[in-house]
Amino acid sequence: MSKVFVIDTDKKPLNPIHSAQARQLLRNKKAAVYRRFPFTLILKEARPDTPVQPLRIKIDPGSKTTGIALVNDTTGEVVFAAEIRHRGFAISFSLTSRKQLRRRRRNRKTRYRRPPKHEWFRKGNKQPCSKQRREGWLAPSLRSRIHNIKTWVERLRKVAPIEAISQELVRFDMQLIRHPNIQGKEYQQGTLFGYETREYLLEKWNRQCAYCGAKDTPLQIEHIHCRAKGGSNSITNLTLSCEKCNFKKGTKDIRDFLKKDHTRLGKILKQAKLPLADAAAVNTTRFALLETLKATNLPVETGSGGLTKFNRTQLRLPKTHYFDAACVGQSTPILNIKGVRPLLITANGHGTRQMCRTDKYGFPNRHCSRTKFHFGFQTGDIVKAVVLSGKKIGQYVGRIATRATGSFNVSTKNGLVQGISHKYCNKVQAKDGYSYAF
Numbered sequence: 001m002s003k004v005f006v007i008d009t010d011k012k013p014l015n016p017i018h019s020a021q022a023r024q025l026l027r028n029k030k031a032a033v034y035r036r037f038p039f040t041l042i043l044k045e046a047r048p049d050t051p052v053q054p055l056r057i058k059i060d061p062g063s064k065t066t067g068i069a070l071v072n073d074t075t076g077e078v079v080f081a082a083e084i085r086h087r088g089f090a091i092s093f094s095l096t097s098r099k100q101l102r103r104r105r106r107n108r109k110t111r112y113r114r115p116p117k118h119e120w121f122r123k124g125n126k127q128p129c130s131k132q133r134r135e136g137w138l139a140p141s142l143r144s145r146i147h148n149i150k151t152w153v154e155r156l157r158k159v160a161p162i163e164a165i166s167q168e169l170v171r172f173d174m175q176l177i178r179h180p181n182i183q184g185k186e187y188q189q190g191t192l193f194g195y196e197t198r199e200y201l202l203e204k205w206n207r208q209c210a211y212c213g214a215k216d217t218p219l220q221i222e223h224i225h226c227r228a229k230g231g232s233n234s235i236t237n238l239t240l241s242c243e244k245c246n247f248k249k250g251t252k253d254i255r256d257f258l259k260k261d262h263t264r265l266g267k268i269l270k271q272a273k274l275p276l277a278d279a280a281a282v283n284t285t286r287f288a289l290l291e292t293l294k295a296t297n298l299p300v301e302t303g304s305g306g307l308t309k310f311n312r313t314q315l316r317l318p319k320t321h322y323f324d325a326a327c328v329g330q331s332t333p334i335l336n337i338k339g340v341r342p343l344l345i346t347a348n349g350h351g352t353r354q355m356c357r358t359d360k361y362g363f364p365n366r367h368c369s370r371t372k373f374h375f376g377f378q379t380g381d382i383v384k385a386v387v388l389s390g391k392k393i394g395q396y397v398g399r400i401a402t403r404a405t406g407s408f409n410v411s412t413k414n415g416l417v418q419g420i421s422h423k424y425c426n427k428v429q430a431k432d433g434y435s436y437a438f
Contacts, residue, residue: 002341003079005040005159006031008047013161015052016070016079036382036429037436038080038343040159054163055079056332057156059149060308060325061168061289063088063281066149067321070160076334080160081322081342084148087349088141088281095140101362142285148347150292157296165293166329169286169302197221199309201240203279210268211245211258218243224272226251236272303329344437348399351379374402375422380431385410385417385424392417399435400425413437 003016017025022041025031034042053072060067063086070080138146156162201221208215210222222241225231228251241249249257258265293300311327312319315335322342326335356364372378377400385396385408398412406422 002081002339002343005038005080007034007040007042007159009043009045011042011158013052013157013159014043015050016160035159037345037434038082038156038159052161054161056164056166057153057160057162058166058325058328058332059153059168059293060321060328061145061149061282061286062086062321063145063279065321066145067323067325068149068152068156069322069326070156070162071326071332071335073164073332075336076332077336078326078340080156081326081340082152083321083342083344084152085344085346086145086148087347088145090349091144092139092141101358104362136288138285138288142281144347145281146285146289146292149289152345153293153296162298164299164301164331165296166301166303166331167290167293168305168308168324168328169290170283170304197235197238199305200235200279201238205240205271208240209242209245210239210271211241211249211264214242214245220246222246222249224254224268226253229253239268239272301329301331341438346435346437348380348433348435350431350433369404371404374404375406377402377408377422377425377427378431380433381427382429382431382436383408383410383425384428385420385426387420387424392420396420397428411435 004019004022005016006014006022008014022031022039025041025043026033030045031041031043034040053074055070056073058069058071066084066086068080068082068084069078071078153162153165198221202219207219209217209219219240220243222239222245223231223233224237224239226249227233231237254268255265258268290300290302307329308324308327311330311333312323315327317323317327317335317337320342322340323337326332326337354368356368357366359365377383379401381400382398383400387393387396396410396412396417398410398417400420401409401411402422403409407418408420408422408425410417410420410425
């Protein structure tokens with residue numbers, strides 16, 4: 001299983017240890033729990049200096065989930081793995097909702113007021129905009145992904161001897177897909193042949209046949225407009241098809257092949273021209289993340305998604321975010337992943353500053369408490385609730401939502417449990433903007 005982090009009396013990271021050794025240290029009262037997530041011990045007595053083996057943190061950035069793995073380059077052992085679930089799309093939705101609520105309120109209360117300067121400028125007027133975006137500006141939904149990764153790199157550096165970083169710089173090398181000769185023979189004739197294109201198409205077409213929707217079957221790259229009738233090898237002319245549909249379509253025009261299914265025809269033609277939203281988010285933030293990682297003054301290795309998939313295929317590992325992270329780059333050709341159990345980290349933010357809650361139309365419908373702490377707890381704390389009687393008897397571990405009445409809601413991995421008294425709750429970890437599970 002994943003190792004336990006250890007720091008000495010001066011809070012300097014030591015070599016991670018096995019969980020059995022950690023239990024022995026706690027039993028003998030030679031160490032204390034320093035942090036629950038990730039689980040870290042702090043020694044109570046100074047120990048003789050022992051050589052510390054450096055670790056490499058590997059990162060597989062994603063638009064929704066980012067994989068992280070700590071690897072020992074010497075032995076290839078994966079000592080820690082985690083998956084960070086971002087809230088970028090939630091931020092985008094919240095910003096859109098806030099904009100709509102403000103416009104609706106402005107129209108209700110000041111109907112004939114002149115529009116703000118940025119809206120006036122957008123409508124074609126020559127009045128200059130008062131706010132100019134600085135160079136390198138990123139949308140809040142994209143910036144939050146970088147901040148999440150930066151936060152966890154800094155946290156892990158405090159408890160583990162990290163001395164190098166590997167980052168998957170590009171999920172899909174768009175220039176390479178469009179211009180195959182851009183990087184020479186290795187991609188054209190070597191072991192990485194076609195990996196970038198195939199992985200891109202698998203993500204874009206949801207790993208299913210575009211014509212019949214078949215899943216969990218071998219898929220082939222298919223030209224929407226066949227080559228025999230002038231179709232190109234452009235990525236916008238490629239899709240995925242099962243062998244049966246590919247043979248059946250042959251050199252037919254797609255409009256003739258799907259003349260009885262106009263809905264699917266329109267969907268394919270529309271999807272072919274759309275960029276991959278997740279890939280666009282990753283590509284937009286890749287260099288900003290790279291600069292953030294370089295600011296740590298650690299050597300940073302980069303690699304592409306094609307190389308990651310090639311490494312994972314050679315090691316015969318299943319498709320997961322943390323295994324992808326362990327396979328990033330060329331620094332660790334051999335991996336020992338025995339018993340690795342990833343920590344699932346979900347970014348929840350630090351709450352809102354709304355003075356009241358609203359319904360879907362933007363009208364206030366309930367009160368928002370001004371008090372942050374109730375009975376020593378605040379919303380976002382991770383607690384362990386042991387209920388000994390009543391309808392909700394049992395043990396619950398999760399993130400809480402507090403009420404002034406002392407009746408809390410606990411979000412566990414199995415769902416939401418409502419109405420747990422504060423008397424049954426013991427704080428496991430204070431609120432830090434994230435929730436955790438295994």
